[in-house]
Amino acid sequence: MANDRxxxxxxxxxxxxxxxxxxxxxxxxxxxxxxxxLEAGTRLPSSRxxxxxxxxxxNTVADAYAELVAEGWLTARQGSxxxxxxxxxxxxxxxxxxxxxxxxxGRGRTAALVHNLQSGTPDLASFxxxxxxxxxxxxxxxxxxxxxxxxxPRGRPELRTALAEYLARARGVHARPERIVICAGFVxxxxxxxxxxxxxxxxxxxxxxxxxxxxxxxxxxxxxGTPALGFDExxxxxxxxxxxxxxxxxLMTAAHQYPLGGALPPDRRAAVxxxxxxSGGFVLEDDYDxxxxxxxxxxxxxxxxxxxxxxxxxxxxxxLAPGLRLAWMVLPRELAREVAAAKGAVDWSSSAPDxxxxxxxxxxxxxxxxxxxxxLRYRRRRDQLVAAVAAHSPETRVSGIAAGLHAVxxxxxxxxxxxxxxxxxxxLAVQGVNRFRRPAVPPTLDGLVVGYATPPDSGWQGALRxxxxxxx
Amino acid sequence: MANDRxxxxxxxxxxxxxxxxxxxxxxxxxxxxxxxxLEAGTRLPSSRxxxxxxxxxxNTVADAYAELVAEGWLTARQGSxxxxxxxxxxxxxxxxxxxxxxxxxGRGRTAALVHNLQSGTPDLASFxxxxxxxxxxxxxxxxxxxxxxxxxPRGRPELRTALAEYLARARGVHARPERIVICAGFVxxxxxxxxxxxxxxxxxxxxxxxxxxxxxxxxxxxxxGTPALGFDExxxxxxxxxxxxxxxxxLMTAAHQYPLGGALPPDRRAAVxxxxxxSGGFVLEDDYDxxxxxxxxxxxxxxxxxxxxxxxxxxxxxxLAPGLRLAWMVLPRELAREVAAAKGAVDWSSSAPDxxxxxxxxxxxxxxxxxxxxxLRYRRRRDQLVAAVAAHSPETRVSGIAAGLHAVxxxxxxxxxxxxxxxxxxxLAVQGVNRFRRPAVPPTLDGLVVGYATPPDSGWQGALRxxxxxxx
Numbered sequence: 001m002a003n004d005r006x007x008x009x010x011x012x013x014x015x016x017x018x019x020x021x022x023x024x025x026x027x028x029x030x031x032x033x034x035x036x037x038l039e040a041g042t043r044l045p046s047s048r049x050x051x052x053x054x055x056x057x058x059n060t061v062a063d064a065y066a067e068l069v070a071e072g073w074l075t076a077r078q079g080s081x082x083x084x085x086x087x088x089x090x091x092x093x094x095x096x097x098x099x100x101x102x103x104x105x106g107r108g109r110t111a112a113l114v115h116n117l118q119s120g121t122p123d124l125a126s127f128x129x130x131x132x133x134x135x136x137x138x139x140x141x142x143x144x145x146x147x148x149x150x151x152x153p154r155g156r157p158e159l160r161t162a163l164a165e166y167l168a169r170a171r172g173v174h175a176r177p178e179r180i181v182i183c184a185g186f187v188x189x190x191x192x193x194x195x196x197x198x199x200x201x202x203x204x205x206x207x208x209x210x211x212x213x214x215x216x217x218x219x220x221x222x223x224x225g226t227p228a229l230g231f232d233e234x235x236x237x238x239x240x241x242x243x244x245x246x247x248x249x250x251l252m253t254a255a256h257q258y259p260l261g262g263a264l265p266p267d268r269r270a271a272v273x274x275x276x277x278x279s280g281g282f283v284l285e286d287d288y289d290x291x292x293x294x295x296x297x298x299x300x301x302x303x304x305x306x307x308x309x310x311x312x313x314x315x316x317x318x319x320l321a322p323g324l325r326l327a328w329m330v331l332p333r334e335l336a337r338e339v340a341a342a343k344g345a346v347d348w349s350s351s352a353p354d355x356x357x358x359x360x361x362x363x364x365x366x367x368x369x370x371x372x373x374x375x376l377r378y379r380r381r382r383d384q385l386v387a388a389v390a391a392h393s394p395e396t397r398v399s400g401i402a403a404g405l406h407a408v409x410x411x412x413x414x415x416x417x418x419x420x421x422x423x424x425x426x427x428l429a430v431q432g433v434n435r436f437r438r439p440a441v442p443p444t445l446d447g448l449v450v451g452y453a454t455p456p457d458s459g460w461q462g463a464l465r466x467x468x469x470x471x472x
Numbered sequence: 473m474a475n476d477r478x479x480x481x482x483x484x485x486x487x488x489x490x491x492x493x494x495x496x497x498x499x500x501x502x503x504x505x506x507x508x509x510l511e512a513g514t515r516l517p518s519s520r521x522x523x524x525x526x527x528x529x530x531n532t533v534a535d536a537y538a539e540l541v542a543e544g545w546l547t548a549r550q551g552s553x554x555x556x557x558x559x560x561x562x563x564x565x566x567x568x569x570x571x572x573x574x575x576x577x578g579r580g581r582t583a584a585l586v587h588n589l590q591s592g593t594p595d596l597a598s599f600x601x602x603x604x605x606x607x608x609x610x611x612x613x614x615x616x617x618x619x620x621x622x623x624x625p626r627g628r629p630e631l632r633t634a635l636a637e638y639l640a641r642a643r644g645v646h647a648r649p650e651r652i653v654i655c656a657g658f659v660x661x662x663x664x665x666x667x668x669x670x671x672x673x674x675x676x677x678x679x680x681x682x683x684x685x686x687x688x689x690x691x692x693x694x695x696x697g698t699p700a701l702g703f704d705e706x707x708x709x710x711x712x713x714x715x716x717x718x719x720x721x722x723l724m725t726a727a728h729q730y731p732l733g734g735a736l737p738p739d740r741r742a743a744v745x746x747x748x749x750x751s752g753g754f755v756l757e758d759d760y761d762x763x764x765x766x767x768x769x770x771x772x773x774x775x776x777x778x779x780x781x782x783x784x785x786x787x788x789x790x791x792l793a794p795g796l797r798l799a800w801m802v803l804p805r806e807l808a809r810e811v812a813a814a815k816g817a818v819d820w821s822s823s824a825p826d827x828x829x830x831x832x833x834x835x836x837x838x839x840x841x842x843x844x845x846x847x848l849r850y851r852r853r854r855d856q857l858v859a860a861v862a863a864h865s866p867e868t869r870v871s872g873i874a875a876g877l878h879a880v881x882x883x884x885x886x887x888x889x890x891x892x893x894x895x896x897x898x899x900l901a902v903q904g905v906n907r908f909r910r911p912a913v914p915p916t917l918d919g920l921v922v923g924y925a926t927p928p929d930s931g932w933q934g935a936l937r938x939x940x941x942x943x944x
Binding site for chain 1: 495498499502506539540541542543544545547557558593596597599601604605608609612613615617618619620621622623644646656686689690693735737738741742745771772774776777793794795796797798817821822823824825826928
C-alpha cells in the first residue's frame with residue numbers, strides 16, 4: 001500500500017504513505033489544513049464515505065477524526081458534522097532559513113578562511129576518541145542506576161573525588177570533593193559566582209587589563225561593575241587592589257595571563273592574597289590552561305595559598321575539548337553552599353554519563369597521558385613558531401611562550417590593524433592584542449595573539465607560512 | 473624509594489612518597505606549611521644541606537624551592553635565605569563535611585526510605601545502556617572534528633534535524649531544525665524563555681492551578697508574575713486567559729496535566745490558541761511525557777495548531793533518563809533569534825558527543841523501540857496499580873491514567889496529610905496532590921500522586937503493597 005490517493009470536496013488530494021493508516025490519514029489532514037488546502041469551516045466527508053473512498057475501515061477514519069478533534073484541528077458538533085476548526089488557519093509561507101551563526105570563536109573577515117590561528121581552542125583533531133570511548137564504556141557499564149536520575153547539583157561524587165585527587169597532585173589545589181562543583185564550562189561557573197557575589201552585596205569585580213570581553217559582559221549582566229587593574233611589563237598590577245573601594249572580588253589568570261601570557265610574579269601573587277585576606281574579598285582564579293607549561297613544572301595554582309579566599313576554576317575545554325562542556329570550580333567554605341544552591345535551583349548539571357566517563361578517564365591515567373602527549377606536540381609547534389618568526393621577521397618579539405596554547409607576537413606601534421587586514425586577505429584568521437583590551441584601558445601594545453594549538457597537524461605548516469607572510 | 477623521612481628544623485618530618493622527587497618534595501613542603509608545621513617566617517635549610525639530608529640532587533631541591541617561591545609559598549631574599557612566606561599561613565581545621573543534599577525529587581520524612589513512588593522519574597534501571605553505548609560509539613566515530621569545538625549555541629545540527637523529523641512524526645509538531653534549541657533540561661529552557669519574555673516587557677506568565685513550584689520560582693526569579701488559572705473537573709480553565717491583563721504567556725501541560733493527569737479538552741485547547749492569537753501572547757507547552765499514552769495514540773502537541781504562538785518543550789528526562797540532561801525547545805519565528813542569543817551569550821550547550829549520540833539513537837530507531845518497550849511496561853504497571861487499588865480500597869478513585877508515568881488517587885476530604893504520614897511510617901515515599909497546588913489556589917482536592925514508573929522492577933510489587941496498605 002504505497003501511495004493511495006483520495007479525492008473529496010473539490011479537488012482535494014490526500015497523499016497517504018506507509019502502512020500506519022490512521023497516523024498517515026491524520027498527518028495528511030493536518031498538512032492539508034496547515035497548507036490552506038482545507039479551509040477553516042470546511043465540512044469533511046462523513047467517516048463512512050471517506051473510508052469507502054480510501055478503502056479503509058470506517059473505524060480508522062472515525063478514530064482519526066476523533067483524535068484531530070481532541071487536538072483542536074477539527075470540530076465535531078451534533079448535526080453539523082466534522083469541520084475544519086477556525087483556529088487551525090493556514091500559515092503564511094516562511095522566509096528562507098537564516099544562515100547559521102559562525103561556530104567557534106571565528107570572526108574572520110574574509111569568506112574563505114583557510115588558516116585558523118585564533119586562540120582559545122585546542123587541536124580538535126587530537127581528541128582521544130578511542131581512549132574516551134573506552135572510559136565512557138566502562139563508566140556506563142559500572143554506573144549505579146541512580147546515576148541516571150536528577151542527581152546532586154554539585155555533580156557526580158565519583159568525578160568530584162577524582163578531581164580532588166588530580167588537582168592536588170597536578171595543580172597544588174587544596175580541594176575536598178564537597179567543595180567542588182561541576183559546571184558546563186568556565187562561563188557557566190562565572191555566571192553562578194557572579195550571581196552569588198551580587199546577592200551578597202558585592203558591587204565590583206576587578207578584572208585584568210586584557211582578557212575576554214565575554215567575561216566582563218557576564219559580570220555586568222549580573223549587575224556587577226568591572227574596573228580594570230593596571231598592567232605593566234611584569235603583568236597585572238595587583239597592588240592596585242588595595243585602593244579599589246567596593247571591590248569584592250578579582251578575576252585573574254595568574255598562572256598564564258590571558259592573552260598576554262606571563263605568570264604573575266611572586267610579589268604580585270602575594271598582593272592578591274593579602275588583599276583578599278584584608279578585605280574579605282575573593283580571588284576568582286581562571287586556570288584555563290594550567291596543565292600546559294613547557295619549560296618547567298606548571299606554576300601551582302594560587303588557590304593552594306588560601307583555599308578560603310580563592311575560587312579555583314578549571315576546565316577540560318583546553319586539555320580535552322570544549323565540546324564536552326566539562327569544567328569545575330573549587331570553592332571556599334563560605335561560598336560552597338550558596339553556589340551549590342544557585343546551581344541546584346535551576347538544576348543545570350552536565351550529563352551524568354559524561355561525568356562518570358571523565359572520572360574514569362582521570363582515574364585510569366588516560367588524562368595524564370593525553371595531557372603529556374599534547375604538551376609535547378604543542379611545545380614542538382611553539383618551537384617551530386619561534387624559529388619561523390626569528391627567521392622571517394627577526395624584529396618581532398615572541399612572548400608568553402612558557403606555557404599555554406598561544407603566544408603573543410609584538411608588532412611595531414600602530415601596525416596591528418594593517419597586519420590583521422593582510423592576514424584576512426590571505427585567509428588567515430588571527431586575533432589582535434587590542435581585541436582583548438578592556439575599554440577603559442589605553443592602547444599601548446600592538447600585536448597578534450597566535451593560537452598555535454588550533455590547526456590540525458595537516459594545517460599547521462600552511463598556517464605558519466601564512467603568518468610569517470604578514471609579519472613586518 | 474617508598475617512604476623517605478627527612479628531619480630538619482626542630483622535629484619537622486617530611487614524608488616523601490613515590491618516585492617524582494621534586495613534585496613530592498613540593499607537596500610535602502606545601503603540606504607542612506598548610507598544616508602549620510612550618511610556620512610563617514621559618515627559614516628553610518639551604519638547598520645543599522636539605523639535599524644531603526634527603527639523598528637528593530641539590531638541583532632538585534633548588535628547583536623545588538624556586539617553584540614554591542614562584543607560587544608564593546616561600547620567599548627568597550638575598551642574604552636572608554629561603555623562608556616560609558607570611559601569607560601561606562596554616563588553615564584552621566575544617567568542620568566535618570556537610571551531608572549531601574538528597575538527590576532526585578526525594579523529600580521523604582523517614583530515614584529509611586524503602587519504597588519510592590514519587591513522580592517525575594522514569595525507571596532508571598531500564599536505561600538502555602547497551603543501545604545507548606552503541607549509538608555513542610557510532611556518533612563518536614563519525615563525528616567531524618569541529619564537533620569537539622565550541623559550536624552553535626542552538627545545538628548540533630545533526631540532532632536538530634533528527635528531532636524535527638521525530639517530533640513531526642510522533643507529536644505532530646511543526647518543527648524546522650533552525651527553530652530548535654537544545655537545552656540541558658526543561659528548566660534550562662524555561663529559564664531562557666523567562667529571560668527573553670521579561671526583556672520583551674512581559675509582566676506575567678499564567679500557570680495552571682497545580683504544577684511544580686520550581687517552575688513558578690524560576691519565572692518569578694526572572695521578574696515575572698505567575699497568576700494561576702482556575703481548575704475544574706474538565707481541567708485548566710483556559711477561557712480565563714482572556715480576562716488576565718498584562719499576561720504575555722501561559723505555561724501549560726496540555727497533553728497530560730501535571731500532576732492531575734487529564735488532557736486539555738478541545739474547546740479549551742482552542743481557547744488557549746485563540747487567546748494567544750488575539751493578544752499576541754505565547755503558549756509555553758511543557759510536553760514532558762507526550763510519548764506515553766496507553767489507550768490510543770498520543771494527543772498531538774498544541775504546537776502543531778500554531779507554531780507561531782506556541783513554544784514547545786520536550787525532554788529525554790522521562791523517555792530515557794534525567795541524567796542525560798537533554799531537552800529541546802521548538803520556537804516561534806519571533807522568538808528563535810532571541811532565545812538562541814540568550815543561550816549563546818553564556819554558551820551553555822550540552823555535550824556535543826551526547827547530542828550526536830542522541831541524534832544517532834533517534835535516527836537508528838532505537839528511541840522508538842525503547843519508548844515502545846517502556847510504554848508496554850508502564851502500562852502493565854498502571855493496570856496492576858488500578859487492579860490493586862480496586863481490590864484493596866474500592867472507594868478510591870484512580871485518575872489521570874490514560875497517559876504518563878503517574879496516576880492520582882483521590883482520597884476522602886482531609887485525609888491527605890494522615891495518609892502521607894502513614895506512608896512515611898511504612899518507608900513509602902509518595903507525594904500529596906496539595907504539594908503541587910499553587911499558593912493562591914484554595915485547597916479542594918485530597919489525593920496522592922503515584923509515580924508508578926519510578927521503582928525498578930524488583931521494587932515494584934513491594935511498593936504497590938505498601939501503597940495499598942495506607943489507603944482507606
